[in-house]
Amino acid sequence: xxxxxxxxxxxxxxxxxxxxxxxxxxxxxxxxxxxxxxxxxxxxxxxxxxxxxxxxxxxxxxxxxxxxxxxxxxxxxxxxxxxxxxxxxxxxxxxxxxxxxxxxxxxxxxxxxxxxxxxxxxxxxxxxxxxxxxxxxxxxxxxxxxxxxxxxxxxxxxxxxxxxxxxxxxxxxxxxxxxxxxxxxxxxxxxxxxxxxxxxxxxxxxxxxxxxxxxxxxx
Amino acid sequence: xxxxxxxxxxxxxxxxxxxxxxxxxxxxxxxxxxxxxxxxxxxxxxxxxxxxxxxxxxxxxxxxxxxxxxxxxxxxxxxxxxxxxxxxxxxxxxxxxxxxxxxxxxxxxxxxxxxxxxxxxxxxxxxxxxxxxxxxxxxxxxxxxxxxxxxxxxxxxxxxxxxxxxxxxxxxxxxxxxxxxxxxxxxxxxxxxxxxxxxxxxxxxxxxxxxxxxxxxxxxxxxxxxxxxxxxxxxxxxxxxxxxxxxxxxxxxxxxxxxxxxxxxxxxxxxxxxxxxxxxxxxxxxxxxxxxxxxxxxxxxxxxxxxxxxxxxxxxxxxxxxxxxxxxxxxxxxxxxxxxxxxxxxxxxxxxxxxxxxxxxxxxxxxxxxxxxxxxxxxxxxxxxxxxxxxxxxxxxxxxxxxxxxxxxxxxxxxxxxxxxxxxxxxxxxxxxxxxxxxxxxxxxxxxxxxxxxxxxxxxxxxx
Numbered sequence: 001x002x003x004x005x006x007x008x009x010x011x012x013x014x015x016x017x018x019x020x021x022x023x024x025x026x027x028x029x030x031x032x033x034x035x036x037x038x039x040x041x042x043x044x045x046x047x048x049x050x051x052x053x054x055x056x057x058x059x060x061x062x063x064x065x066x067x068x069x070x071x072x073x074x075x076x077x078x079x080x081x082x083x084x085x086x087x088x089x090x091x092x093x094x095x096x097x098x099x100x101x102x103x104x105x106x107x108x109x110x111x112x113x114x115x116x117x118x119x120x121x122x123x124x125x126x127x128x129x130x131x132x133x134x135x136x137x138x139x140x141x142x143x144x145x146x147x148x149x150x151x152x153x154x155x156x157x158x159x160x161x162x163x164x165x166x167x168x169x170x171x172x173x174x175x176x177x178x179x180x181x182x183x184x185x186x187x188x189x190x191x192x193x194x195x196x197x198x199x200x201x202x203x204x205x206x207x208x209x210x211x212x213x214x215x216x217x218x219x
Numbered sequence: 220x221x222x223x224x225x226x227x228x229x230x231x232x233x234x235x236x237x238x239x240x241x242x243x244x245x246x247x248x249x250x251x252x253x254x255x256x257x258x259x260x261x262x263x264x265x266x267x268x269x270x271x272x273x274x275x276x277x278x279x280x281x282x283x284x285x286x287x288x289x290x291x292x293x294x295x296x297x298x299x300x301x302x303x304x305x306x307x308x309x310x311x312x313x314x315x316x317x318x319x320x321x322x323x324x325x326x327x328x329x330x331x332x333x334x335x336x337x338x339x340x341x342x343x344x345x346x347x348x349x350x351x352x353x354x355x356x357x358x359x360x361x362x363x364x365x366x367x368x369x370x371x372x373x374x375x376x377x378x379x380x381x382x383x384x385x386x387x388x389x390x391x392x393x394x395x396x397x398x399x400x401x402x403x404x405x406x407x408x409x410x411x412x413x414x415x416x417x418x419x420x421x422x423x424x425x426x427x428x429x430x431x432x433x434x435x436x437x438x439x440x441x442x443x444x445x446x447x448x449x450x451x452x453x454x455x456x457x458x459x460x461x462x463x464x465x466x467x468x469x470x471x472x473x474x475x476x477x478x479x480x481x482x483x484x485x486x487x488x489x490x491x492x493x494x495x496x497x498x499x500x501x502x503x504x505x506x507x508x509x510x511x512x513x514x515x516x517x518x519x520x521x522x523x524x525x526x527x528x529x530x531x532x533x534x535x536x537x538x539x540x541x542x543x544x545x546x547x548x549x550x551x552x553x554x555x556x557x558x559x560x561x562x563x564x565x566x567x568x569x570x571x572x573x574x575x576x577x578x579x580x581x582x583x584x585x586x587x588x589x590x591x592x593x594x595x596x597x598x599x600x601x602x603x604x605x606x607x608x609x610x611x612x613x614x615x616x617x618x619x620x621x622x623x624x625x626x627x628x629x630x631x632x633x634x635x636x637x638x639x640x641x642x643x644x645x646x647x648x649x650x651x652x653x654x655x656x657x658x659x660x661x662x663x664x665x666x667x668x669x670x671x672x673x674x675x676x677x678x679x680x681x682x683x
Contacts, residue, residue, distance in 0.1 A: 083591020098232030110220040111591035
């Protein structure tokens, strides 16, 4: 499902020098596989997820998702590929405040190739336990509920790969496990590969495969 | 979910700011609509003032002064032309023309052939109405004319109507019809009698011996005729000093004893009223409608008359148009420019409002991009937002402007006689909405480009 080859990324510093962030010779995640990615703060985890999602471009290397090297695609095609095949759960949920829970889920569908599938959006919200909150705005939802909407939105377009960037970091402890269970369960049901970034050992311990960025990144 | 809905949600999210920017646009558009409709009405009123007359014939001199005298009842009076020249535009004998037995006096009547066109211009003319000017009443001009003036349309499809009374009659020499504004401002009522003043200023000689009875009050017409008094031309001729006499022409003195006694022979004494002989008559102007079946009759006739040393012929619409363009046209252009500037400022307001919101919305835009929206998609959303605010405000302004026009209709009727209402439209208004789309697209371009250039990765990693 995901195959990184010779991927490197650096940032230009104010003094004109380049600061290397990532140098990954090879990284692989199989179809439907669920992987935890751990690493210290500032190690480049979010940068790596952005490169995998096609939000950022690597300096060099191939980023194959579902057999397509998205690093080689023009930006517009990369955007479309992301909408169609990659789901993203943010640490801070990033729901659009002016839209209801249902509209936030349908928003992702609007940018994909197919038509907006309202029944699927309702079904996803029902699966994450928010059938009674369809018309609620994010400000009317609890933190845990907001992250559940975020999970439903990430799965709206039936992605092949779900990227979750510390999805429980801003959720209170009582809801953390529910969120993790929700993500894992829905990914299993939908046969979606999962790359989940976390700092929490308790979360990591639940996964069969735990990768440390320091081990795969050779900068 | 359509891009329109995404843009609408964004507008809703910033409700107060959106309302205020749309309101500023609404006020700007309302001003444009009001100015457009009212200025168009003013222009229409100017055109209407020609009252359908193709030509005005009068003494040689300034064309504008002739038009101002006859159409607007303004400016200093012009010289007269001989009555015989007026007869050149009429069919039938002088008796038939004047409808006044005994008015001939001279030899002309004896040689005329009944039912034959007498005037050499008559075949090119459908209607010729004489105007005798030079008197006033309480500042309003008194016009000696024929009843037929009020039997024709003064604008396409619009005919004179009497609020009270009736038209004056040819055989009743001392009857008068007054305009709506004259009635309102002088207090003259049906059955009242008035004495006109010789001249247009208050210092003139009052014709104390002869008065006219008001037999009709016109409905407002929106023409300068609202502020004039129309008297039977036969009665007008019989006022002191109105008979053509070289001595009066020389001295302007109406109080010469010999002259008074000569003119008094025609004045009403003992119930007998004799019309003024034709050889003692003049007219100030002749209002002409040329042969409707001949499209070049007006041009040909004007050319012919203007070669003649006796008189000039002017096309009032052309003179009025030149007057309008030179005075009101500039005012209209200035007002339109100012109101358009207001709309442009409102457009800039929309740009500033959306642009200022961009820093708050950078993350939302980044999220949309992360969900798969293209750069062009987020740019389109911002442009739709700008267009939505502009069109929303524009439509509200359109309705507001027409509501204002509806509210002002009473005042407009009172002062101009022109009926305006909510549904009074001008063709230029059709350009408003496309113009607003262009303006709002330009206004939305800067914030849209800002959205287009949003660095998604950096915006997502920034603290919310």
